[in-house]
Amino acid sequence: TMSLDPSSLSNEENSQEPKRNTECLESLELETPSSFQDHPLQQLQLASQEVLEKAKKSGRSKCPRCSSSRMFYCYTCFVPVETVPNKEIPTVKLPLKIDIIKHPNETDGKSTAVHAKLLAPDDVTIYKYPCIPEYEESRHEIALIFPGPNSVSVKDIPFHLQKYTKKGICGNDDDCSRDPFIKKAKIEPNEEEKNLNECISSNRGEGSGLKKIIFIDSTWNQTNKIITDERLQGLLQIELKTRKTCFWRHQKGKPETYLSTIEAIYYFLVDYHQEVLKENYKGQYDNLLFFFSFMYTLVQNAKCCAGKQ
Structure with missing residues (x-):
């Protein structure tokens, strides 16, 4: 995978003749494969990224809190740098609170989890x-x-989450396994489908009872240490639909369906909005990919100029 250093990209561009840049951008438009043209990132309804374009041209800037030299934002303080005014960064309101559990060995500068905190600061921890x-x-x-x-x-969250109510199956830890799936009553397939539909219908106006969703920010090889922690046992686990990642730091040897953290958050919210809240999706969470989509384009342009596209 290719490591992105936006400042080095900017310096490289400045050192090249304008003609070379123009030719490169033209070739990107002419020779871009259809898979990129049809890419989901192309369809996003995003706030203006002009502020990021300006920051890219001016290079690295200071973090207003720790004074470290960073590009676009400080990944340790979770704030934009001085050349990226807060008022020019979109704020996304989420229907749920999000906790991101970050593996201690996950490199701060390579993680996309910070994007969620920057763009939805009131709802992400x-x-x-x-x-x-x-x-x-x-x-x-x-x-x-x-x-x-x-x-x-x-889509099945409402049905399964009802088993976790305080007065539900596992309300008494003395009488119940920590795994709520072990002691659930056997339900015939038709009856289970009926219960699912009734539960979804009754929750349609008030969501699913779900108030918080947890994401693990880690490489897949490091995930086991976190997922086996006793504090996470007994929680309802959700599996996302299969989608291809756009992440430029794709994990070697892993399938393209292994998403970056910000992609996983975005796709979950889109599915939750449509399948649980039963509302039309009109781009409400697209700005969660505000930084991600911009960096993706930078990487594609850099690959083009380097003859790797």
């Missing part, structure tokens, strides 16, 4: 493992994004 909250008391309104044998789809 980032924790560095092992310093994470206790979720047991509120597990009836929390879900964890992670594929596994007990994972359910987004």
Whole structure:
């Protein structure tokens, strides 16, 4: 995968003749494969990225809090740099609170989790493992994004989350396994489908009872340490639909369906909006990819100029 250093890209562009830049951009438009032209990032309804264009041209800038030299934003303080005014960064209001649990070995500068905190600051909290909250008391309104044998789809959240109510199956820890799937009553397929439809219908006006969703920010090889933590046991697990990643730091040896953290958050919210809230999606969360889409374009342009496209 290609490592993105926006400042080096900017310096490289400045050192080249204008003609070379023009030819490169023209060739990008002419020779771009159809898969890129039809890319989902091309269809996003985004706020103006002019502020990022200006910041790219001016190069690295200081973080207003720690004074570190950064490009676009400080990934340790979760704030834009001085050349990127806060008022020019879009703010996204989310229907749920999001906790991101970050593996301690995950490189701050390479993680996309910070994008969520920058763009939805009121609804996103980032924790560095092992310093994470206790979720047991509120597990009836929390879900964890992670594929596994007990994972359910987004559209089935209302049906499965009702089993986690305080007075539900696992209300008494003395009488119940921590895994709520073990003691659920056997339900005939037709009856389960009927219950699912009734539950979705009754929750249509008030969401699903879900108030918080947890994401793990880690390479897949590092995930096991976090997912096996006792504080995350017994939570409803959600598996996302299969989608291809656009991340330029794709993990070697892993399928293209392994999404970056910000992609996973975005796609979950789009599915939740349509399949659980039952509302038309009109780009409400597209700005979560404000930084991601801009950096993606930078990488594509750099590959083009380097003859790698």
